[in-house]
Amino acid sequence: MHEELENFERNHVRDLVEPPPNRRPIGTKWVFKNKRGEDGMVVRNKARFARVLSKEGIDYEETFAPVARLETITILLAFAASKGFKLQQMDVKSAFLNGFIEEEVYVRQPPGFESARFPDRVYKLRKALYGLKAWYAKLKSFLLKSGFVMGSVDKTLFLLSRGGDTLIVQIYVDDIIFDGSSHALVSSFAEQMSREFEMSLMGELQFFLGLQIKQGLKGTFVHQAKYTRDILKKFEMGDSKPMTTPMSTNTALDADEDGEAVNQKEFLGMIGSLLYLTVTRPDIQFAASPRTSHRQAVKRIFRYLKFTPELGLWYSSGSSLSLRGFSDADHAGCRIDRKSTSSTCQLLGTSLVSWSSRKQASVSLSTTEAEYIAAASCCSQLLWMKATLSDFGLRFGKIPLLVDSTSAISVAKNPVLHSRTKHIDVRFHFLKDHYEKGDIDLVHVEGVDNALIKGEIESQWTSLIALFV
Structure with a gap:
């Protein structure tokens, strides 16, 4: 807690003043929490000065910042494993104390921590207690000035190219994971961050957002x-x-x-x-x-x-960085409303980085329609991944999308929407558009091959533990 109080003083967060007339101070309290590692042991004792009340329209806008999608984390893990990178991690000690506030805000002294000399006074805040938006803006400005380029799709991804070497930085609120092809470049970045911000260098990435990560020579688990x-x-x-x-x-x-x-x-x-x-x-x-x-x-x-x-998931260091998708549908599988379920997965080489199993929004009138909708969903995710991976310097031609329905493929390839297909929601026909543009290549999967592909996908997470025993 002494560390948090020192951060308050160093960042000039608050002033102890006389209570203003006709202003009601906001209640506060200290919140204590232990941060634990993957083995359950306490790695850090954390204390936060919390507001008891927040009101929409007053202090919500200073709170939120862009957050990485979990798929971007799995993509980064698969990419790093393929390239032989060892991802590192750092934690920001005072990410919440970076935002100045324009409003006049007064808070009560937290119970049990009142000033002995001025117990009736209140704190006037200079900084937003939860200024994540300001923290992200400050970090973004620093990275861009240092020569980084922000991802065109993922605004929490930053890349630096220097002399043929690459450094990748991924931000998730106040956690940062990073690595690159040059040890000198990685070390220089860590030193710069430590000088500019209050950072805790945590070494090799092992525990992140509840995910346990083991990085080895053969890949990442x-x-x-x-x-x-x-x-x-x-x-x-x-x-x-x-x-x-x-x-x-x-x-x-x-x-x-x-x-x-x-x-x-x-x-x-x-x-x-x-x-x-x-x-x-x-x-x-x-x-x-x-x-x-x-x-x-x-x-x-x-x-x-x-x-x-x-x-868990296995990302092999020997995996290629090719992109492909697979879609399937369970026509009228729900016994309650007879809606179908779309199942899709996307692989980067042999690494399973994204998947989905969701009930469709409307009832499909045929197996063809159900399969067509599932393929459209898979196509959408593949296009997002294609754009995201372009920030890593990867370029793709036609992305194979494996479908086990010749009828659904025929609908996508048919240049004319006839009476049997016009009832399908227009939003799903972008599958046809992207096939015609050459972004994807619809490939039929025979029944036997279909089972083999499902087995290949399943093998990515069923035989992993022996690799690290």
């Missing part, structure tokens, strides 16, 4: 074993019987209106916890006033996690 154990403990599933699969093949969930209702708060908490786990676990990505049958299905997933806590 990303998993969430600690998070898995934490949620098993949270929902009292730590002693449950392990299961070898996330769901029974003969289970078909429906509304189950006659079933016994369950605690919705607990059920939604379980679903929310599982959603973040899908960052590295595509094997559990499924999706209801919830009933007992739904809760049992969710508990089955937890029991599967008990059996496979350390599964």
Whole structure:
């Protein structure tokens, strides 16, 4: 806490003044939190001076800053592994104290920390307590002046090219990961950042946003074993019987209106916890006033996690940097509303960096329509990835999009929208446009090859642990 108080003094955050007439100060308190590493051990004791109340339109605009999409993190990990980079990490000690405020804001002294001489006084703030927007602007200005180029798609990605060497910097709020092809360039950047800002150099990237990352000579392994154990403990599933699969093949969930209702708060908490786990676990990505049958299905997933806590993603150092996509659809798979589910994945070489399994917004009238919509969704993600990877200096011609429906491919390749296709929502026909422009190449996948491709994708996260044992 002494460190935080010193930051307040050094950054001239507040002044202790007499309470102004006709102004009601905002309540405050000190919030204490331990930052833990992947092994659960405390790596840093953190203290923050928090406001009790925020009002929309007054202090929201100074709070938010651009945040990297999680796909950009997995893309960076796969790219770094392919190039043989060892990503480093640094943490900003006082990212929240960079924003000046124009409003006149007074806050009470936090309970238990009142001044002995002036217990009735209040603090007049000079800086925004949560000025992330200002922090990002300050860091962005520093990087651009240092010769970095900001990503054209991802505004939290910065790249520096110097003498044939490249340095990559990715920002996530007050965490920064970076590395490059030159050790001297990386060391120089770390020294510059330490001089300019209050930084903690944390060494090789190992634990980031709840992701455990192991970087080796053969590649990078990303998993969430600690998070898995934490949620098993949270929902009292730590002693449950392990299961070898996330769901029974003969289970078909429906509304189950006659079933016994369950605690919705607990059920939604379980679903929310599982959603973040899908960052590295595509094997559990499924999706209801919830009933007992739904809760049992969710508990089955937890029991599967008990059996496979350390599964994750493998990004090989021998992987190429080619880009391809795969799409599939489960026509009318939902028993409740008969909507189809679009399933897509995108690979950078052999590295699975993005995937999705989502129910479609409307009912598809045919398998062709369901497959066409799924392919359009995959095309959209591929185009975003193509633009993002261009910032890394990668260029692509026609990107192969693998589809197992000849009918859906025919719809995309047909220059005329006839009566059988005009009912499909216009927004999905951009698939046809990008095929005609040559951005993607629609490739049919035979049934046998389809199974082989799915097996190849699955192998990216099922046989990883032995590589690091």
